[in-house]
Amino acid sequence: MTKFSDLNLNPKVMKAITEAGYESPTPIQAGAIPSALEGRDVLGIAQTGTGKTASFTLPMLSLLARGRARARMPRSLVLCPTRELAAQVAENFDTYSKHLKLTKALLIGGVSFKEQELIIDKGVDVLIATPGRLLDHFERGKLILSDVKVMVVDEADRMLDMGFIPDIERIFGLTPFTRQTLFFSATMAPEIERITNTFLSNPERVEVARQATASETIEQNVVMFKASRRDREGSEKRRVLRALLDAEGDKCTNAVIFCNRKTDVDICAKSLKKYGYDAAPIHGDLDQSQRTKTLDAFRGGELRLLVASDVAARGLDVPSVSHVFNFDVPGHAEDYVHRIGRTGRAGREGKAITICSPRDEKQFEAVEALIQKEIPRIENPVKVEPRKPRKPKEEAPKAEAKPEVQEAAAEPRKAPAQGGRDDTRGRSNSNTRGRGRGRYDRRNDNQVVGMGDHMPSFIALSFEERRSQ
Missing domain, CATH: 3.40.50.300 (P-loop containing nucleotide triphosphate hydrolases)
Structure with missing residues (x-):
């Protein structure tokens, strides 16, 4: 040697x-x-x-x-x-x-x-x-x-x-x-x-190794996850992550959790902290001093869970990482190799678990094609109930129309005389349609078009003056 x-x-x-x-x-x-x-x-x-x-x-x-x-x-x-x-x-x-x-x-x-x-x-x-x-x-x-x-x-x-x-x-x-x-x-x-x-x-x-291969000391698994509803995918996925962490128990001494987007890194870290997990985020938008402080805490064993974007996927040497969780399937298959390479370093054993939703299945197939092996499926630790279809609303029985209404509906409407007005509507027919509404019409001295019964009497005074002249 x-x-x-x-x-x-x-x-x-x-x-x-x-x-x-x-x-x-x-x-x-x-x-x-x-x-x-x-x-x-x-x-x-x-x-x-x-x-x-x-x-x-x-x-x-x-x-x-x-x-x-x-x-x-x-x-x-x-x-x-x-x-x-x-x-x-x-x-x-x-x-x-x-x-x-x-x-x-x-x-x-x-x-x-x-x-x-x-x-x-x-x-x-x-x-x-x-x-x-x-x-x-x-x-x-x-x-x-x-x-x-x-x-x-x-x-x-x-x-x-x-x-x-x-x-x-x-x-x-x-x-x-x-x-x-x-x-x-x-x-x-x-x-x-x-x-x-x-x-x-x-x-x-x-x-020294075939390109894009993962270390043989890393145990790989995937959970095929499907949300009950699209608007609940994020929360249910985070619930699956917490269940996977709990299932590993003491075997998971520390872990890196990878998300594709910086916003998801922040949300995931905040959610884990809310449920009592020791977690902190790291991504490119954070201040350099904060990133350094977080990494030092993780390397020193003061921080158990590091939620990261791919900024932490390459080259970071933390020898004793026991687990890697892919909250999202990476967009590039090569990134999968680098992500899980954070564990199982220098001949140590490690474990990598990926959560794959239906929209990520194509990317996951690309990962398996790259590493030239099928990643074993494991059962979802959280039983997500599928969304139940809504029952159709029962139509309420239609109330029978009153006899007077039925009679009125059955009686055909009389057409107004030529040049006259339809008293039931209070508006002129086609021959007077060009006239402005509310104007005085000599052919029907008893009407003010466009005004209803609620018209105050003082408004009609000007019309009364014209009629008297």
Whole structure:
């Protein structure tokens, strides 16, 4: 079996690895580190939770051990799709570089530009950033990328999903052609393949597992859920989630609950708290300090349930997550693999349960097609009563018409004489229809058209004057 001591890493990096308690590299580490140390481009493909971060962190630190960065000119660059993943990569660098005199900077949103500029101005060896914030600093003239010797793109397929590919291509163009590129991802979409063919030079391809596979240590199940009524789907689905949590009992030490929309994340977390569950939300609209505080509480065991959007699906390393619940089936099948990859990490056992409503069945079929296996169905722990059809209202018996009404209805209505008026209606026939209502009509001196019996007597005074003239 290969050991870290066999990989020709820098002695100070090896010392940090030993102090962290690691002896043997994972397959992706054993395959990528030697080629990276030789200065070759690397294309690494492996399922989530297999140690991709250390695959580029360790050789980068060994290569950067000698030398010094100049102001605003980082020597290496690591691009990450989300703030949380970038922060986690920074933690890895802190762990393995503690015996090296290397500096780093973390450029992510939600943090003051001035604080980040002060660090960049001093010169950094390792720059870890999200694409948007990196380009913001570059356009302000605060960053020069012409001295980048090693460039890493982590979770490249997630970059594609989040629309960062144009930014990635632009950043590639800002770095030297002679740079070394390390490209890591869990899946390889055609667009990612195009970028690797364009920007990587004869890369060493390291693929340790079939693309888009879930770890064999994760038990997967699905509940086929159908609401009794459409307007009750949300509340009944949350009830199913609570029943699943209760059914797992003490086996569920902590869990990540994934929702597709940020609004559902907030609603679900609020509902769980209302029913006495220890839960908190995390998604992209929350303030960075709040997101960091929530993640730290979850990692530290102070928080049991983390309700998250897909911002937490990629790269977050919380080793002891026992369960993952998919409140919604993800819109992209690949996201399912990354979601459930939060559990069962580093060879541990885990469990993933998905709630699938009828409108999500097509997406769920795509998930099963991607992982090439049928996910076992389990019984809904909540018996949802189907909506009962409404009974037709009994028609009330029609009351018999009074004899006078029947006689009036049977008697045909007499047509008014030509030029006359229909006294039963109080309006003129077709010959006088053009005349304005309420006007005096000499052919019928006894009527004021349009006025009923309730007309006050003073209104008729003017008409009486005209008749007397």
